[in-house]
Amino acid sequence: MTSxxxxxxxxxxxxxxxxxxxxxxDPLPRGQMNDMVMESMHTTSWKFWVVFGILSVIVAVFLFGxxxxxxANGLGVAGVNRPSYWGIFLVNTVFWIGISHAGTxxxxxxxxxxxxxxxxxxxxxxxxxxxxxxxxxxxIFMHMGRVWLSYWLxxxxxxxxxxxNFHSPLSWDLLAITTYLLSSTMYLFLPLIPDLAMARDRTxxxxxxxxxxxxxxxxxxxxxxxxxxxxxxxxxxxxxxxxVMFSVHTIVSWDFAAATRPGWNSTIFGPYFxxxxxxSGMGAVAMVLAVVQSRMKHMKYFIRGEHFEALxxxxxxVSMAWAYFFFNDYMVQWYGGDKWTQQxxxxxxxxxLGWMWFAMLVFNVVIPWATLWNKKWxxxxxxxxxxxxxxxxxxxxxxxxxxxxSLTINRMPFTWRMxxxxxxxxxxxxxxAFFILLYMGASRLIPLIPVWEVQEGQMAHSxxxxxxxxVVTVSELE
Amino acid sequence: xTTELKIPEFxxxxxxxxxxxxxxxxxxxxxxxxxxACVAACAMENNVPFVGEADSGYGRSMHWIRTERFWEGEFPxxxxxxxxxxxxxxxxxxxxxxxxxxxxxxxSQSEALNLQVYNRCVGTRYCAxxxxxxxxxxxxxxxxRPEPLPNQLNPDVTVRRRGVMEKCTFCIQRIHRAEDQxxxxxxxxxxxxxxxxxxxxxxxxxxxxxxxxxxxxxVSKLARGSRGFHMLEELGTLPSVTYLKAG
Numbered sequence: 262m263t264s265x266x267x268x269x270x271x272x273x274x275x276x277x278x279x280x281x282x283x284x285x286x287d288p289l290p291r292g293q294m295n296d297m298v299m300e301s302m303h304t305t306s307w308k309f310w311v312v313f314g315i316l317s318v319i320v321a322v323f324l325f326g327x328x329x330x331x332x333a334n335g336l337g338v339a340g341v342n343r344p345s346y347w348g349i350f351l352v353n354t355v356f357w358i359g360i361s362h363a364g365t366x367x368x369x370x371x372x373x374x375x376x377x378x379x380x381x382x383x384x385x386x387x388x389x390x391x392x393x394x395x396x397x398x399x400x401i402f403m404h405m406g407r408v409w410l411s412y413w414l415x416x417x418x419x420x421x422x423x424x425x426n427f428h429s430p431l432s433w434d435l436l437a438i439t440t441y442l443l444s445s446t447m448y449l450f451l452p453l454i455p456d457l458a459m460a461r462d463r464t465x466x467x468x469x470x471x472x473x474x475x476x477x478x479x480x481x482x483x484x485x486x487x488x489x490x491x492x493x494x495x496x497x498x499x500x501x502x503x504x505v506m507f508s509v510h511t512i513v514s515w516d517f518a519a520a521t522r523p524g525w526n527s528t529i530f531g532p533y534f535x536x537x538x539x540x541s542g543m544g545a546v547a548m549v550l551a552v553v554q555s556r557m558k559h560m561k562y563f564i565r566g567e568h569f570e571a572l573x574x575x576x577x578x579v580s581m582a583w584a585y586f587f588f589n590d591y592m593v594q595w596y597g598g599d600k601w602t603q604q605x606x607x608x609x610x611x612x613x614l615g616w617m618w619f620a621m622l623v624f625n626v627v628i629p630w631a632t633l634w635n636k637k638w639x640x641x642x643x644x645x646x647x648x649x650x651x652x653x654x655x656x657x658x659x660x661x662x663x664x665x666x667s668l669t670i671n672r673m674p675f676t677w678r679m680x681x682x683x684x685x686x687x688x689x690x691x692x693x694a695f696f697i698l699l700y701m702g703a704s705r706l707i708p709l710i711p712v713w714e715v716q717e718g719q720m721a722h723s724x725x726x727x728x729x730x731x732v733v734t735v736s737e738l739e
Numbered sequence: 740x741t742t743e744l745k746i747p748e749f750x751x752x753x754x755x756x757x758x759x760x761x762x763x764x765x766x767x768x769x770x771x772x773x774x775x776a777c778v779a780a781c782a783m784e785n786n787v788p789f790v791g792e793a794d795s796g797y798g799r800s801m802h803w804i805r806t807e808r809f810w811e812g813e814f815p816x817x818x819x820x821x822x823x824x825x826x827x828x829x830x831x832x833x834x835x836x837x838x839x840x841x842x843x844x845x846x847s848q849s850e851a852l853n854l855q856v857y858n859r860c861v862g863t864r865y866c867a868x869x870x871x872x873x874x875x876x877x878x879x880x881x882x883x884r885p886e887p888l889p890n891q892l893n894p895d896v897t898v899r900r901r902g903v904m905e906k907c908t909f910c911i912q913r914i915h916r917a918e919d920q921x922x923x924x925x926x927x928x929x930x931x932x933x934x935x936x937x938x939x940x941x942x943x944x945x946x947x948x949x950x951x952x953x954x955x956x957x958v959s960k961l962a963r964g965s966r967g968f969h970m971l972e973e974l975g976t977l978p979s980v981t982y983l984k985a986g
Contacts, residue, residue, distance in 0.1 A: 675825070678797070
């Protein structure tokens with residue numbers, strides 16, 4: 262073999278390597294890619310339906326059954342008591358709103374900053390936002406003593422001239438979550454329109470799916486004018502939804518920070534909660550992507566090591582930010598020296614559930630830092646799945662420490678009493694099952710991969726050879 | 740026409756105003772014997788349900804007034820501290836009021852009391868979380884009243900159902916009855932003319948109830964004394980209950 266041939270081979274290997282590594286450099290014909298996405302929706306094994314059935318039963322019994330039982334019998338069947346009036350209900354609410362944050366973060370912020378690795382999984386993340394918020398809504402309505410009167414919290418004109426109390430953080434909360442649910446659903450829907458049109462054109466006539474896609478695609482044909490409008494709308498939404506996202510979890514944190522309770526009235530809670538939400542949300546995105554990649558057809562083409570790698574880097578960054586805010590919150594509370602806060606801090610670490618406090622730090626800080634620094638490790642989907650799962654458990658512990666454990670310590674030591682969860686455990690499992698169920702259902706109905714976005718990215722990227730060097734070029738499309 | 744209806748204007752400026760109370764209480768911790776007569780009398784007067792042993796032990800007792808007892812030192816060198824009856828302090832600047840999203844816990848302008856509007860309550864329990872005195876009781880269930888207990892329900896007081904918050908009202912039904920009586924006779928209410936159920940039942944007269952905006956009333960005189968202090972005064976809640984230190 263001559264030296265030139267050898268060199269040629271090496272260059273060829275390099276190009277092949279780049280193609281294999283990066284989805285954007287590995288284009289497929291559009292028709293083929295569309296068919297792959299359609300096939301991924303329609304290829305369903307019996308295992309899917311078994312899991313689907315089990316989850317449906319869990320949702321029916323644990324979520325709706327247990328909730329009905331609780332409505333009929335009162336909150337006494339749950340574990341809430343004096344002084345832990347809120348318990349796991351609010352833990353789950355904060356947890357699910359946290360999960361819902363990563364969707365918008367990944368989709369909107371990375372879209373605004375034109376991060377190319379976002380392209381194949383924006384949809385998967387946005388779906389998490391909408392479905393996570395549904396669970397948050399369930400969790401917060403469950404905890405109400407008289408949920409059948411919950412419409413009183415809405416500003417509905419009525420003959421008695423009674424409005425909700427806009428002084429209450431819970432009213433802000435309701436408005437913020439409703440705004441977020443509506444805007445994130447619209448933000449999910451806008452980039453979905455071209456893909457729904459694609460699915461409409463590839464669905465046989467006379468099926469209910471055809472009607473479903475035809476109605477939702479709003480007659481999209483892909484003309485220049487339609488694309489221009491769509492791009493404008495998506496741009497506006499991507500920018501506008503970012504402050505909404507930040508405001509939602511800040512306002513959720515004010516439910517606690519605005520109260521006169523040791524451990525709660527902390528000025529750092531706003532950003533601390535936002536970062537915590539991103540922390541658990543990123544972990545959840547990693548988990549969803551790992552499952553989608555391994556379980557759905559053709560997904561190994563769309564979701565690759567590079568995506569897990571980029572996500573792992575984000576998770577590491579967010580973990581560091583979370584550690585900073587945690588330290589800041591702890592430090593200022595400890596330094597404040599208030600006797601009730603000191604009691605509370607001792608109770609966090611040395612109380613009967615002190616193990617949870619340490620587990621939180623291990624899962625949220627130690628494990629991500631120990632694993633995600635390594636590029637090779639963080640490219641591994643199942644490692645990222647594991648780390649994401651631990652982060653989510655750690656973040657759930659964090660909320661558990663902030664809500665029922667912190668509520669145990671108040672300024673009236675006579676009322677200090679431990680909290681033992683009751684039926685809310687089943688309700689929590691029910692929300693998890695419902696989230697997965699909605700996600701599984703959606704994966705059969707709407708394209709989980711934004712095909713047009715991937716194709717657009719692939720059109721913008723190309724490999725050019727200058728002399729002996731092959732370089733990646735990106736052109737600006739938008 | 741709705742325009743002709745005179746709907747009272749609701750002002751929601753609880754946070755700024757910080758009203759001084761009208762009705763108040765003085766509790767002498769030196770003579771309280773911890774006999775719990777106040778607790779029983781309050782439950783009778785205000786239709787407070789009995790939650791049973793299990794729920795009570797789990798922190799779901801629903802007393803509007805409770806007798807807190809503490810001790811000092813390590814076992815066996817234990818010294819009892821004075822009993823501390825704890826009830827709603829009817830704060831002038833109440834933390835429970837602004838946090839209710841449904842306006843179920845509001846400040847009344849005529850009685851200067853914290854009201855709990857049972858049929859407006861949706862049960863978010865935020866008020867109870869935010870009460871530094873932890874004196875609010877939640878109806879965790881529909882607690883049973885076996886016969887003949889329903890016969891002793893006080894007809895002047897609403898019977899609450901599951902899912903709503905409740906708390907001490909300073910026996911507002913007695914306040915209203917006395918006010919109506921005085922008004923019909925064209926006079927002011929005399930000090931000591933009526934009292935709350937807890938004060939009435941106290942065998943040691945440790946609880947004194949009356950007008951705190953009248954400097955000559957018995958409760959005002961007691962509250963002004965050198966032994967008087969307010970519970971968790973540093974929070975700025977302006978309680979209407981004054982405790983008299985023991986010793």
